Amino acid sequence: MDSTKDVQAELDSVEAKLEVVELQIAELLKKQASLTSKKKQLLGRLEEPCDSTQPSGPAMTKQELLRYEKDDFSWSTKLKQNLKDVFQLSKFRPLQLKAINLSMSGKDLFLVMPTGRGKSLCYQLPAVCSEGFTLVVTPLVSLMEDQLMYLKSIDVEAVSLNASSSKEHAKMVLAEMTDTKAPFKLLYVTPEKIAKSKLLMSRLEKAYNAGRLSRIAVDEVHCCSQWGHDFRPDYKLLGILKRQFPKVPLLGLTATATSSVLKDCQKILCVPEPITLTASFNRTNLYYEVRLKDSNSDDSISDISTLIKERYKDQSGIVYVFSQKDAETVSADLQKKGLNASPYHANMNPEDKSQVHRKWATNKIQVVVATVAFGMGIDKADVRFVIHHTISKSIENYYQESGRAGRDDKPADCIVYFGFNDIFRISTMVVMENVGQQKLLTMVDYCQNVDRCRRSVIAVHFDEVWKDEGCNEMCDVCRHGNDYITVDITQHAKDLVQIVELAGSLDEKLTPLKVTETWMGKGPAKRRKMIQTTTLSRLEVEAIITSLLLQGYLSEDFSFTPYTTYFYLKLGRKAPLLKNQSHSITMKMRRTGLDANTVKVSQVKTKGKRSGVNAANSPVTKKVKKDL
Numbered sequence: 001m002d003s004t005k006d007v008q009a010e011l012d013s014v015e016a017k018l019e020v021v022e023l024q025i026a027e028l029l030k031k032q033a034s035l036t037s038k039k040k041q042l043l044g045r046l047e048e049p050c051d052s053t054q055p056s057g058p059a060m061t062k063q064e065l066l067r068y069e070k071d072d073f074s075w076s077t078k079l080k081q082n083l084k085d086v087f088q089l090s091k092f093r094p095l096q097l098k099a100i101n102l103s104m105s106g107k108d109l110f111l112v113m114p115t116g117r118g119k120s121l122c123y124q125l126p127a128v129c130s131e132g133f134t135l136v137v138t139p140l141v142s143l144m145e146d147q148l149m150y151l152k153s154i155d156v157e158a159v160s161l162n163a164s165s166s167k168e169h170a171k172m173v174l175a176e177m178t179d180t181k182a183p184f185k186l187l188y189v190t191p192e193k194i195a196k197s198k199l200l201m202s203r204l205e206k207a208y209n210a211g212r213l214s215r216i217a218v219d220e221v222h223c224c225s226q227w228g229h230d231f232r233p234d235y236k237l238l239g240i241l242k243r244q245f246p247k248v249p250l251l252g253l254t255a256t257a258t259s260s261v262l263k264d265c266q267k268i269l270c271v272p273e274p275i276t277l278t279a280s281f282n283r284t285n286l287y288y289e290v291r292l293k294d295s296n297s298d299d300s301i302s303d304i305s306t307l308i309k310e311r312y313k314d315q316s317g318i319v320y321v322f323s324q325k326d327a328e329t330v331s332a333d334l335q336k337k338g339l340n341a342s343p344y345h346a347n348m349n350p351e352d353k354s355q356v357h358r359k360w361a362t363n364k365i366q367v368v369v370a371t372v373a374f375g376m377g378i379d380k381a382d383v384r385f386v387i388h389h390t391i392s393k394s395i396e397n398y399y400q401e402s403g404r405a406g407r408d409d410k411p412a413d414c415i416v417y418f419g420f421n422d423i424f425r426i427s428t429m430v431v432m433e434n435v436g437q438q439k440l441l442t443m444v445d446y447c448q449n450v451d452r453c454r455r456s457v458i459a460v461h462f463d464e465v466w467k468d469e470g471c472n473e474m475c476d477v478c479r480h481g482n483d484y485i486t487v488d489i490t491q492h493a494k495d496l497v498q499i500v501e502l503a504g505s506l507d508e509k510l511t512p513l514k515v516t517e518t519w520m521g522k523g524p525a526k527r528r529k530m531i532q533t534t535t536l537s538r539l540e541v542e543a544i545i546t547s548l549l550l551q552g553y554l555s556e557d558f559s560f561t562p563y564t565t566y567f568y569l570k571l572g573r574k575a576p577l578l579k580n581q582s583h584s585i586t587m588k589m590r591r592t593g594l595d596a597n598t599v600k601v602s603q604v605k606t607k608g609k610r611s612g613v614n615a616a617n618s619p620v621t622k623k624v625k626k627d628l
């Protein structure tokens with residue numbers, strides 16, 4: 001007996017020590033987060049003098065970089081003339097001239113510029129102004145075709161080689177590569193061609209030796225990195241280009257790459273010292289907003305259709321959805337409500353897809369209800385709204401998708417409908433992707449966030465130094481200011497942990513829906529007696545579970561069958577901390593509606609008052625801070 005007691009005592013003591021260690025870990029993690037953010041800020045300040053231009057390779061002073069904004073180079077007159085005569089543009093957009101001059105000077109360059117800002121011109125214009133041809137590596141044949149069509153329309157000779165090129169066409173292109181009289185200025189290829197076609201590489205070698213390979217452009221360069229979204233294994237082999245043709249300047253272009261992605265690209269492409277030019281991610285004309293979506297109803301469709309009819313009457317836009325099926329159903333629902341909408345997804349036949357695209361581009365269709373297949377290469381200037389019926393799978397994706405709005409620099413809106421169940425629908429899709437889950441959670445954090453400017457969340461995500469006045473009330477958070485409260489959710493967390501633990505002890509796994517319903521008292525009567533249920537509204541319950549997921553008190557668990565992936569909730573790494581009486585958890589919740597139109601959010605407020613999110617009415621939720 002005695003020995004059992006001793007063992008128990010020792011166990012208690014070890015458990016107590018473990019708790020202390022876990023607390024220390026939590027503290028250290030917090031400290032790490034704050035130091036990392038401080039580090040980013042300081043690095044930002046160091047780079048600030050270069051005016052959002054961050055040379056990551058050879059040290060280039062601000063003065064030296066300024067030099068590339070000038071127009072007294074030997075090629076400057078030709079540039080100006082071709083900009084006007086060939087491209088029919090009157091002036092450069094920010095960073096274009098600098099990028100072009102650097103590339104014309106033979107420098108290797110990474111150009112990070114938001115979607116739709118005009119990256120293509122930065123290699124198309126130098127191609128037209130240089131001898132020989134520019135090799136352009138592009139991830140999608142459709143992108144290639146768009147560019148060829150555009151170049152043809154302005155009389156710039158360009159050719160392509162891809163898997164669907166005919167033998168005769170390939171033979172002609174390969175022959176012309178070394179022909180000094182060959183007229184083409186740009187050769188578009190897929191990374192697969194570079195990786196697989198020895199013949200192409202040997203012709204490039206010949207062209208290089210003959211001085212005809214003037215430049216290499218790698219479009220969507222983030223595809224090289226396994227940390228970038230849209231990772232493509234064949235991009236990994238592109239290092240061969242710089243190894244074989246070291247004297248040819250390389251230009252990598254992307255709309256979405258963090259500094260770690262760029263470092264990875266630099267290594268993969270074997271570019272020793274590229275200069276990195278980063279244009280600001282701040283699209284000042286875009287208004288960012290998040291609306292809550294009730295998992296229980298299809299009200300979001302009514303909301304979206306009212307919004308389009310009232311706010312965007314006769315204006316062009318995109319509604320992004322999660323799946324092909326959603327594209328069909330949401331489009332049909334909007335049509336039923338009298339809107340001129342059409343679906344677009346990868347499973348449609350090519351003619352239908354291009355017909356939808358064409359009709360939308362010429363304003364014969366007002367709204368395209370699309371999956372992400374309606375993506376790269378969509379270049380319509382007057383898109384006034386991009387509505388996400390379902391959240392994107394990452395901030396990078398969101399930035400790119402929403403960035404299709406307002407390319408004409410006039411005001412446009414980017415609105416996300418954020419629904420609890422959607423998190424898990426996407427989760428099962430990204431679970432096999434490298435860091436897919438982590439990226440999804442950053443998107444969820446963007447949506448759940450009520451106290452940080454949405455632009456700042458995007459900017460910080462892309463490692464951009466952010467000044468708060470940069471928003472100008474062009475996001476819902478800034479517009480609605482201090483309209484949130486910080487609530488203590490420690491007891492809620494304990495209740496939820498108890499539910500998950502109890503299921504575990506019964507050898508059961510609970511889906512997020514089951515956890516929600518069990519906590520709301522909808523489980524079996526026997527089970528209800530063993531747990532603490534809640535009177536909070538469904539939206540509040542979902543917000544709390546989401547917050548606990550983001551904070552690491554709950555986490556995701558998957559089980560795979562040959563047919564589907566199931567998603568469950570399990571205890572997160574921080575759950576044991578709840579055993580400590582002094583440990584507390586808070587979350588921020590919006591107090592009133594986002595705006596008059598946001599019915600769902602106002603419900604949180606009214607229900608919250610009745611059911612206990614507001615401190616005054618609830619014994620378990622304590623208002624910590626108000627109006628920060």
Ligand SMILES: Nc1ncnc2c1ncn2[C@H]1C[C@H](O)[C@@H](COP(=O)(O)OP(=O)(O)OP(=O)(O)O)O1
Pocket residue numbers: 089090091092093096113114115116117118119120121254255376377379
């Ligand atoms: N200097 C300029 N003045 C006016 N329009 C311009 C200028 N440069 C480019 N554009 C137009 C041409 C295109 O219609 C549009 C988008 O250009 P594009 O090169 O396709 O964008 P991008 O490559 O940066 O975007 P994405 O990331 O979506 O590929 O901008």
Ligand SMILES: [Mg+2]
Pocket residue numbers: 119120219
């Ligand atoms: Mg582009």
Ligand SMILES: [Zn+2]
Pocket residue numbers: 452453454455456471472473474475476477478479
């Ligand atoms: Zn803001």
